[in-house]
Each structure stands twice: as C-alpha cells, then as structure tokens.
Amino acid sequence: TGDEVVPPEEKPVPGKVRDINSYALYGAVTEAGGQPHLYGIVRDDFHRVRESLSAALSENDLVMLSGGSSVGTRDVAREAINSLGSPGVLFHGLSVQPGKPTIGAAIEGKLVFGLPGHPASALVVFHLLVAPLLYRGSYFEAENGFWEFPLTAQITRNIRSAPGREDFIRVKLFLRQGNLYAEPILGKSGLITTLVKANGLARITAGKEGVEAGETVEVKLF
Template structure:
C-alpha cells in the first residue's frame, strides 16, 4: 500500500471532471406530477404564445383608447355597450369607435379594442350606455398575445432542478410529460469487523452502521437511486466480490471505512484490482476527510470515504455531489445562506477545513454556531444543519464575520 499523496480540493474536482464526465446517465420521460426536484434533461420550448389572445387584467369595458382621450369628470365620453365576453369564450365582435364590450379579468379582448377601463371607473347610464371620466393609454390593463411567452421561446433550461413554479409553467404550456435524467445508481458498502446492522445484537466493541444509513438518505436527497446497502467484514476477497457486484449494477460505488493507512485497509488494493485506471486520488488536503480515495474500475467511479460519519458526510457533500452535478450538468442552484460566525474557529494552514454548524436566529440576524465534535459524534450530527468552509490560505473564521453556510 502506498502512502498518501495529498492533493487539493480543486485538483480532485479536476480529476473527477476529466475522468467521469462521460459516466452514462440516460434520460427518461415522466409525468409532470412526478417530476418535482428531478433534473430536466431537455430544453422546454413553448409551442404556443402565452397568452394566445389579448387579455384583460381587470373587470371592465374594452374600448378604443382614442375614444377616451380628452374626457374628464366634467366632460365624460359616452359609449355604446356592444356585448359581453364570457370567461373561457372567444368573441367575434369587432369594436368600432364609440363602442365598449364588457370583459372579465382574464377574458379575451375583442378585436379593435386596445385598452380596458376598470368597472369602478365606469358609470352605467342604462343597459346599453356607459360614461367614462378618464382617459386611457393604449395597452392599459391589457396583456397582449405573446407578451408573456413567444412561440418557440426556451422557457426552462436543460439541467434545471424542477420546482413547483416550473411545474405550473409546464402545465400552462400544456406539457404533460418531460424528459429528466435517470437517477444515478449508487451502491453503498460499509466495511469493518466492528460494524453491525440494526437487526444484529450490539455487543461490546461493536458499533452500528451509521454511514450506510446516513449515505442512503444523502443519496435520496441528491436524487439518486440506491441499488444496495451492505456491510462487509475487513477481508480483501469479500470486499472485492462485493465491489465487483457493485460495478456491474451501479454508476457510483461508495465504500466507507477502510481508507486510512492501517493494516486492514483493503479498499486501495481492491480498487486497483479491476480493469480500469485504478486509484486516481489518495488523500485530500481537507479536514476532516483527508484519507479519501477515488478510483475508476470498469468505467465506474469508486469512492473510498472515511469511516468517521461526519467526515464521510463532508466528503459526500464536496465530491460525490460535485460529481453528480458535473456529469449531469445541473444548473447552478443556491443552497446556502449568509450567516454571521458566532465563535472564532481556527484551522491548520494548507488544508481546507469544514466545520459543522447549526443556525440560530437572534434579533433578525442569522448566526452560524460551530458544533465541535469533542464530546461526541451523535450530538454533533443531531445538532448541525450545515457547514462552513475555511479556505486553505485562511487562518480561521472570526466571530462577527459574515460567512456562507452550506445546508447539508
């Protein structure tokens, strides 16, 4: 086994980009009722104008604006009511000078009219005559055909994570199904003789498989599919067998535990035992997460994540999420908030440091409160909602400083 050849976060990202950009993630077609939070695999182009007709934004009378020019409280214009538009119906009447047609909000404005006077500003003299007291400008209270969207305009871009608003947009365009990226397939392997699953008896010296479960839900949140989640003892042959199964069924394999320098760490050798480029990254200058392994086998990507749960969550967030977003080409989305550091935290120079924090709101300000892992892991996990980053050239973060807090 070789010793660590530690590289920077940016170097690792470049290696991921260079080696795995063509990791195959196909498209599938889904109903817009099943596409929330999926990643759009096509540009959505409108094949209609929205609106398809000139439309009123108020309840009122559609008129020629020129008929209102010069009118005032003392000098009203009188107009003939030539009809009424019903919601959801089109109208053939063409408005001539001196005429008005009643139009409800959202209703179609008859040809010839270029403005709508609000019903509140209209005096109804009898069933067929109205008086108006103020001038309208052309286009007043009107949304013109295509004002919102022009035919053949790109409305939503490939790579966008689909929101409820987007689903409203798709519905408005009459789009019932969309092409989205298939969920990348993950295989989760926890290694270690001490690791037991939930249905096993906890005896002294054993610990539960925390990583398997935390990674499972991180993958779910990222939009991935979990092919399998297993625990493997510290044994080269057993691990190799399981990774082989994983390479044949999944796109991304996560092995947690077994990536630090030690006698029972077989992950490195297992990665190198398959057809492919083998280990590409062995050690990253981050804290926590230094003993991270990344390799390629049979065209798939294998991550060796640290055994410590916080470290493995951090490495997942930095590299696994980056990889998935990079291959699929997910558009930038902002999943962080500005917050004020509530304590000083120091870091070792030359490393990127990731500090778990919780958010606290006081007097209308958001504070990032660091949770230190000293007293224990579970407390640290259950309290934190995200993390802050101290760049390798920085010495630390200072109380009162504004920082980016990234949500987990």
C-alpha cells in the first residue's frame, strides 16, 4: 500500500518507489509452500484498503499487506483491519529491529499481518512470523528447530543493540578453518540489497546491549 508506490515497469519520479515487496513476498510465500495471490498496489485510502483486504480475506487463508502500519495520519491499515470483523488487531508494534510497526490480527478465524513497507523489514518479519505458519501451521517448535535459530556462528564485528529489543542482523555465513562465521550486512531497512547479499539472520536477544566481534550468535538461515 502507499501513494508513493508504482509498478516495477514504471520509471519512478522523485518521491516515488517501485513495488518490490509484492514480488519478493510472492517468491517467499511460494518457497514456503504457499499459493500466493497478488491484489495490486492500493493507495492510502481507507475504503480502497478495506475493499482490497475484504477481497483477499474471502479468497485466501492468510493475508499480508505491506506498508500502512506505521503510526501516522495516512496509515490506514489498522483501521481497515478492525472494520472487517472480530477480534481485529491483536498487536500493533513489536520490540524488534527491523520490523517495529508490524501488525498482527485475526478476522473471523483468518490471520492478517501488516508488514512494514521497507523491503528488508517486510521480509525479515515474514521469515519470523509468517513462514513458520506456512511450513508447519503453528509456532510450536519442530523437532529440528526449523524456524528457530539452530546454528551458531562467530560474529565478525561489534554490533550495538538497544536493551529491551531483539535485533535481527542480516549476515553472510562463511567457513574458515572449520569455524562458522557471520559477517553482518549493514544497511537501512529500505535496501533490498542487504537481503540479496545475506543468507541468514543473526539474533541479538532483548537482554543484551550488543555483541562484540568473536562472540557467538544464534543464526537462522533464509
């Protein structure tokens, strides 16, 4: 969603951005075993967002929208979701980075996720919250910890983190002399290239203020 979003075949003028999230999430859903359906770009208008959500809910088991979840006068996702049925929005905001403005909702037995508009944030939240449901149907831990963080690696540089918040760092894993290392791929959450270069997520738990180079971190593969 968003007035600033244009189709990928259109050359964006200043203030506009190409739609990346629809196609990135389409591929991620397919990889996780789902059957995705696209509903196009929706402008920041309550009635248009509500109409598109209503159509998607009638034809699918789970619905995602990207953008429109930040607190602001033009962000209408929460209101549109709450207007469509009970119980509506269950949470709005997570103590994570990236992905803070995420929405989680249920409407008449179907789940709705409002993902952030920035590509890296949207895909990180997808891998954390949505992919487990597509793979296994629940968040209960599988025997092999498939959607948890089953690997450990040594981080290659210092990373700061705010206490009370879980940070998920895009990393590139590599082996050196039999040891597994995680090289942070740094960049803003609007940069899809950080995900292209990475092959996993390293987790810094909420109780830490960061990690130092050489420290062991838990890693989840994409």
